[in-house]
Amino acid sequence: MxxxxxxxxxxxxxxxxxxxxxxxxxxxxxxxxxxxxxxxxxxxxxxxxxxxxxxxxxxxxxxxxxxxxxxxxxxxxxxxxxxxxxxxxxxxxxxxxxxxxxxxxxxxxxxxxxxxxxxxxxxxxxxxxxxxxxxxxxxxxxxxxxxxxxxxxxxxxxxxxxxxxxxxxxxxxxxxxxxxxxxxxxxxxxxxxxxxxxxxxxxxxxxxxxxxxxxxxxxxxxxxxxxxxxxxxxxxxxxxxxxxxxxxxxxxxxxxxxxxxxxxxxxxxxxxxxxxxxxxxxNNSYGQRFDKIKFSPSALALSKYTPGATDGYFATCGSIYINFFGSAFVNIRDARYDVESGKPYFGRSVTIPKTGMPKASPTNLHLHGNWDDLTGERLSTLDFPDADMDYNIKIQNGLTGTGAASVSFVHSDDLDATIEIRDESIDICMTSTSTHDVDMGLYARLGGLSHINGCIRIMGPTLQRLVLGGYLEKAVGTGTGILAPKTGQVVEVITSVTPNSCSFYASGDMLFSVAGAAVDLSGTVFLKKDFSRKSAEGDVTARINCNSVLGGLEGEGQVSWYADMVTQFLQGRLAVTVAG
Known part of the structure; x- marks a missing residue:
């Protein structure tokens, strides 16, 4: 039981x-x-x-x-x-x-x-x-x-x-x-x-x-x-x-x-x-961006706690990839910034110190890029030393700095250059107050260029176009050139360069030298050089005064020309008058 x-x-x-x-x-x-x-x-x-x-x-x-x-x-x-x-x-x-x-x-x-x-x-x-x-x-x-x-x-x-x-x-x-x-x-x-x-x-x-x-x-x-x-x-x-x-x-x-x-x-x-x-x-940092710049961090640390402090920050370092220029190494200090919650800080203050985290490599923002045409010939070199590069503290976005730019057809010293990198774009400005000879590889130097202002915008992995503007001057390297401004006149010049071609525009009152003689032009001159075809073409739309060659001979109209390895032609229409 x-x-x-x-x-x-x-x-x-x-x-x-x-x-x-x-x-x-x-x-x-x-x-x-x-x-x-x-x-x-x-x-x-x-x-x-x-x-x-x-x-x-x-x-x-x-x-x-x-x-x-x-x-x-x-x-x-x-x-x-x-x-x-x-x-x-x-x-x-x-x-x-x-x-x-x-x-x-x-x-x-x-x-x-x-x-x-x-x-x-x-x-x-x-x-x-x-x-x-x-x-x-x-x-x-x-x-x-x-x-x-x-x-x-x-x-x-x-x-x-x-x-x-x-x-x-x-x-x-x-x-x-x-x-x-x-x-x-x-x-x-x-x-x-x-x-x-x-x-x-x-x-x-x-x-x-x-x-x-x-x-x-x-x-x-x-x-x-x-x-x-x-x-x-x-x-x-x-x-x-x-x-x-x-x-x-x-x-x-x-x-x-x-x-x-x-x-x-x-x-x-x-x-x-x-x-x-x-x-x-x-180490898998796929998709990471710092101010929309590709960033591959290699270390991360947060600042030590100090009671009462309001500047706690985190530090990181690693490689950034900048379109056209390639990689650079940065140390980033990103601190809270309670005193400004609006633009440009939005509560954060970023700097890029030259030395950063313990055992990390120093910041190296040296940017150097070469730009070639389609045939492999050098068009331009851009160089921005690390010492002159920094974070764009003023706008709290991207990088900024100064350096030098050389352009193959612009002789004499390099041009001064500034660079700004932000929002997936790169803007480069080039300036010079001195006169530089312009040589397009024709029978003589084209002329001189002063008060130069140029710009480059890079929106992607490659540089697509370079634009230079300035005032036409006499060539300083040879004493004379194909084009020069008339005394007391200002001739504006714009040059546009791509990997395929270089285009030159001049407008104003100028002298055109050919075969040892100079004629007066009042109008526009266009010149284009095609690198892949190894050709050149041009267009002159102007009033032409040939007094220095033949007294009383004048003309007005348009003349176009083209030349490559096998073809040369000249065509156009001029209204010619001879003063008796």
Whole structure:
């Protein structure tokens, strides 16, 4: 005949279990208040009860009616003493990961436990008495703890319906689930950072816990940056109460004012006291841009926390790729700038120091580019020394600097050049106040050019066009040239160069020299040189005065010409008058 019935626990109604297999060094870590249980002892031997049948852990919601409870125990062959939800309360957990040995106390316990010959089996859930009561996690007196302080946690508040759950088999923790929120002090200054699926060992050591980042991220208060998920937001990192760290493995640091993508981290440490530990950058920086300039970062660091300071910054270094010129190396300092939330700062102040992060290479913004025509002949060389290049601090966008430009058909000294790189474009201005000879490779130098102003805009990987303007002058290298302005006259010149051709336009009153004689022109002269065809063509639309060659001979009209390796022609129409 079997034995079954109600069991009443004597005060203080406590059931305790833990690591009891080592006499003299037993550890009782689990303590549950229980008032009443139900005993079932069968007359015949039964297989040892296990809550895991090999397929899943037992899902059971015992009845609060004694007769039904005992019937269920017999049907399920659950021997021993079972306590159900109505007769249990106050789960106390003595965890080594609590400061000063203060246990975790949870109320409103529901579920079931079984006390048998091999220990405690069960499936229980519990909730805090006060959802907003701090539950410090992390014991800084334990070896290996680096968090500086305990985590300021709220247990269960991230999922109030579930609270914290524990499953036991033979007094060992079979599974567990602890959720909650943590608040981090300065410098991180994060409130309500959620964690889920924290585990608990049989001796109540806290293990793991997924950090849940909102899709929009959270603000790193001291630096005014964002910490954002780069993968599944529910698994952005892991919380370690044992060491006092949060380790982010699927998160990144985002600064949206100047950088297009977050700085992805393969390992990023946030300590329980709010400080940051080691940061390791993911080398996959595909798509990253700095002020829309291609940027491949090689390191990242955040400034140390100084209480009361308002200039927290992050530093990064790496290679930028500038269209036409190629790569350069930069150190970037990006600081919060609370004094100006509008243009051009928008709350951030960026500089590019020549020396930056420890062990990083110095900034080298030396830009040098050669531009050739389609036949491989040099058209222009642009050079901007590192010493004269810097971040465009005034507009907080891109790079700016000075240097020199040489153009193949413009002789004498190089032209002064300035460069501005921003918004996916490069603008280069060229100037000179001195006179430079212009040589298009004709039978003589074309003439001189002064007050030069030129420009280049690069919108893509290659340089497509160069434009120079200025005033026509006498050639200074030879003393004479094909074209020169008449005394006291201003002749404007525009030259447009592409990899395929060079076009020259002049308009005004000028002298045209040919075969040792000069005639007066009043009009426009056009010249085009085609590099790939090795041809030249031109057009003169003007009033022509030949007094210096033949007294009284004048004409007005248009003359066009063309010449290449096999063809030469001259055509046009002139109205000629001879003054008698």
């Amino acid at each position: 079997g034995l079954s019935g109600e069991v009443v626990f004597d005060p203080p109604n406590k059931i305790s279990w833990g690591e009891l297999t080592h006499p003299g060094s037993e550890i009782e870590v689990w303590n549950l208040t229980a008032t009443t249980g139900y005993l079932y002892a069968p007359a015949e031997p039964l297989p040892t009860f296990s809550p895991d049948d090999g397929a899943a852990f037992l899902e059971w919601h015992p009845s609060s009616t004694p007769s039904i409870m005992l019937s269920e125990m017999e049907t399920r062959a659950i021997t021993g003493i079972v306590v159900g939800s109505i007769h249990m309360d106050d789960l106390v957990i003595f965890s080594g990961d609590r400061p000063t040995g203060n246990p975790i106390t949870l109320r409103h316990v529901e579920g079931w436990i079984r006390i048998g010959g091999r220990g405690v089996d069960g499936d229980i859930r519990a909730r805090p008495q006060n959802w907003n009561a701090p539950e410090p996690l992390g014991n800084k007196s334990r070896a290996g703890y680096v968090g500086g302080d305990s985590f300021d946690a709220r247990i269960g508040i991230a999922n109030k319906e579930k609270g914290a759950g524990f499953k036991f088999a033979s007094s060992a923790v079979y599974d567990s689930e602890i959720t909650g929120l943590i608040n981090l002090k300065a410098p991180s200054e994060i409130t309500g950072l959620a964690f889920s699926d924290m585990k608990c060992t049989s001796t109540a050591d806290l293990a793991g816990g997924n950090i849940v980042l909102p899709s929009a991220g959270v603000t790193l208060g001291y630096w005014k940056l964002f910490l954002v998920p780069t993968g599944d937001p529910a698994k952005a990192g892991v919380m370690s109460a044992r060491t006092g760290r949060i380790i982010f493995t699927a998160a990144g640091i985002s600064e949206t004012r100047h950088f297009e993508k977050p700085f992805r981290l393969t390992w990023g440490e946030m300590l329980a006291d709010g400080n940051l530990g080691e940061l390791f950058l993911d």
